[in-house]
Amino acid sequence: MSAVRRRLSAPVAALAAVAALAAAAPAPGDGGAEILRRDTAAVHRAGAVGVAAVLDTPSGTAAARAGEADLRTGAPMRTDAHYRAGSTVKTFVATVALQLVGEGRLALDDTVDRWLPGVVSGHGNDGRRITVRQLLQHTSGVPGYTGIREVFPAGYSARGYYENRFRHYTAEELVAAAVGRPPNSEPGVAYRYSNTNYVLIAMIIERVTGHPWRTEVHDRVIRPLGLTGTTLPGDHPYLPAPYSHGYHTYAEDGRRVDTTVFNSTAADASGDLVTTPYDVNRFFRALITGRLLRPAELDEMRRAVPIPDEPGRRAGLGLETTPLSCGGFYWHHGGNALGYSSENGVTTDGRRAVTVSTNSFDESGTGRQEQADQAVKALIDHALCGRDG
DSSP states (O other): OOSSOOOOOOOHHHHHHHHHHHHHOBOGGGTHHHHHHHHHHHHHHTTOSEEEEEEEETTEEEEEEEEEEETTTTEEOOTTOBEEOGGGHHHHHHHHHHHHHHTTSOOTTOBHHHHSTTTSEETTEETTSOBHHHHHTTOSOOOOGGGOTTTOGGGTOHHHHHHHTTOOOOHHHHHHHHTTSOOSSSTTTOOOOOTHHHHHHHHHHHHHHSSOHHHHHIIIIIHHHTOTTOBOOTTOOSOOSSBOOOEEEOTTTOOEEEOOOOOGGGTGGGTOOEEOHHHHHHHHHHHHTTSSSOHHHHHHHTOOEEOTTSTTOEEOSSOEEEEOTTSSEEEEOOEEETTEEEEEEEETTSSOEEEEEESEEEOSSSSHHHHHHHHHHHHHHHHHHSBOO
C-alpha cells in the first residue's frame, strides 16, 4: 500500500514492443529459466534495487534474482525473501467475503449499512446506497484514505515515515477520515480504486463472523493452502527472516529511505500482507482452479468491469485482468507498500503463475519507477506466454 495507485498497467504500444519475444518465450523445461533470468536482470537495470521472480508451470518451477536485498551490507536478493505485498491482500480478503456469500451468511447485494449502520455517512457518503459488490469492485465511490496526507503521513515524506512508522491505526479511524471527504462518484457508476473499500469489507467480515478479519483469512486461506511464508503482521513492524529491505524514494525531496520497519495497521485489510513469491503463486493457482471458491462465487469474482484509461484491463471482485501479447489475458492483483512493489499473474487455466517482487518504490518523478514497472510487465508477459514443456 502506498499513497499512490499501482502503475503497472502497460499501454498498447508497450505490449506490442514485447510481443515478439513473449510469443516465443519458453517454459522452464525448454529454456524458460534463462528467459526469466534475463528479464529479472532487466527489471534491476530499469531501476529496482533488488528483484526476485518465481515462475510455476506444469514443467516445474523456475526462480531468478538480481540486485541487492540490503544496500548497507550488499547482501544479494533471495527468491524466498519475505516482502510486504501490499494490495495483493485484497484478493485474500475478497476470497473470504465470497466464501461467506457461498455459505449464505453474506450477500453481494447487501448494503454497507446493513452490517455497519451509520459508519459510511456524511459529506454525501451513504452506506444505505453502497453494496458489498461495489466495495469489492471499487465502484462504491467511497474516497481513499491514503490520499489524505494528515491521515497517512508516512506515505508522503521521510519525516512522516520516521515519526509514524510505529503508529497504530484502527479501521474505524481510517474509514472516518475517508468519509469526511465527498465521494468520488455515485455508487455503482464508475470504477475508482480506493483502499477504504477493503477496510470496510474487513469490518463487515468481522461483523458477520465475530472474528477479526486476519483470523478469518488465516484460517480459511493461509493455513489450508500451507502458505508458511505468509503472515498478516498488524502491529508487528518487523519482517521474518529471510527478508528484503524496502527502499522508498519520496517525491517531496527525492530522498531514498529504508522503510523496512513499519506498523502495517496503516494498511489494514487494504495492504497488510507479508509473503513470498512462492506463496503468492500457490494462492493464485489455488484460487483460479477452484480450490477456494465454489463455481458460482468464483464466477462472481471474475465478473469484471473496464478500468478507465487502461485499455483492455478490467477489474473483478479483488481480481484484475490484463491482456497478454500472445492472446487472451491473465488474472492478478499486485501491490505496493512503502519501499516495496510487486506484481503477479496466473493464466486463466491456472497452469502458469508468476510473481515478481522488488524492494524499492520510487515516487521522485524521474521515470525510474515507470521503467521498472514496464520491465516487470514484460517479464510477466514472457513468463505466461511461454510454452509448456
